[in-house]
Amino acid sequence: MEDQKKYGMCKREVAELLRSHDINPTTQRIEIAHLIFQKAQHLCADEILAELNKEYEQVSQATVYNTLKVFVDKKVVRELVFAPDRIYYDSNTSHHHHFIDVDTGKIYDVSGDCVKCPELSYVDHLKAEVLEVSLILKGRMPQA
Numbered sequence: 757m758e759d760q761k762k763y764g765m766c767k768r769e770v771a772e773l774l775r776s777h778d779i780n781p782t783t784q785r786i787e788i789a790h791l792i793f794q795k796a797q798h799l800c801a802d803e804i805l806a807e808l809n810k811e812y813e814q815v816s817q818a819t820v821y822n823t824l825k826v827f828v829d830k831k832v833v834r835e836l837v838f839a840p841d842r843i844y845y846d847s848n849t850s851h852h853h854h855f856i857d858v859d860t861g862k863i864y865d866v867s868g869d870c871v872k873c874p875e876l877s878y879v880d881h882l883k884a885e886v887l888e889v890s891l892i893l894k895g896r897m898p899q900a
Contacts, residue, residue, distance in 0.1 A: 762793045762847065763793055763794065763795050763796060763847070764793075764794065764795070765790070765793055767786050767787075767790050770786050770789045770790045770793065771786050773789065773793075773832070774786065774789060774832070777830040777831065777832050778830060779826060779827070779830055779832065784815055784819055784823065785823050785826075787808060787815070788804060788808065788815075788820060788823050788824070788827075789827070789832065791804060791807055791808060792804070792827075792833060792845065792847050793847050795847070796847055796848045796865065797846075797847055798836060798844040798845070798846050798847075798854075798863040799844060799845055799847075800842075800843060800844050800845070801817075801820050801821055801824055801843070801845070804820055804824070804845070805817055805820045808820070824845055827845070828845070831849060832849070833845045833846060833847060833849065834846040834848070834849050836854065836863070838856070838892065844863065848865055850868075851868040852865050852866060852867055852868045853865075853866040853867075853868060853870075853871050853890060853891040853892070853893065854866060854890070854891070854892050854893065855893040855894070855895065856892060856893070856894045856895075857895070857896060857897045858894050858895065858896060859896055859897070860897070862897075866891075866893060871891055871893070
């Protein structure tokens, strides 16, 4: 499914998305995915937990973290680790990079084509195969 078609899905469509990724669509997983896929966004686990508990039944922190791990493992969302205490979940799984406004902390998607990065398939000195390149750009947005 193309990323743009993920946004604004009804819960039945969310359940189908989860099934298509071999994820059992439990009620809580559907609620978490439905929240994540309202729009292209970057949410941390605590934001997801707070939003769910504001509108729905009480969901445990463990359920949210465990569900997000499943979603990342099954490539339903991307995990963005900016620092050990700053992990976000990206509803956009297409190839792209990120710009972080250092003044506000807001994260913006940057097209993968906008930033020239080297074609890497192998890093010789590490003897490592490169699976993905994801750049994090930091800067300031223009003041209005």
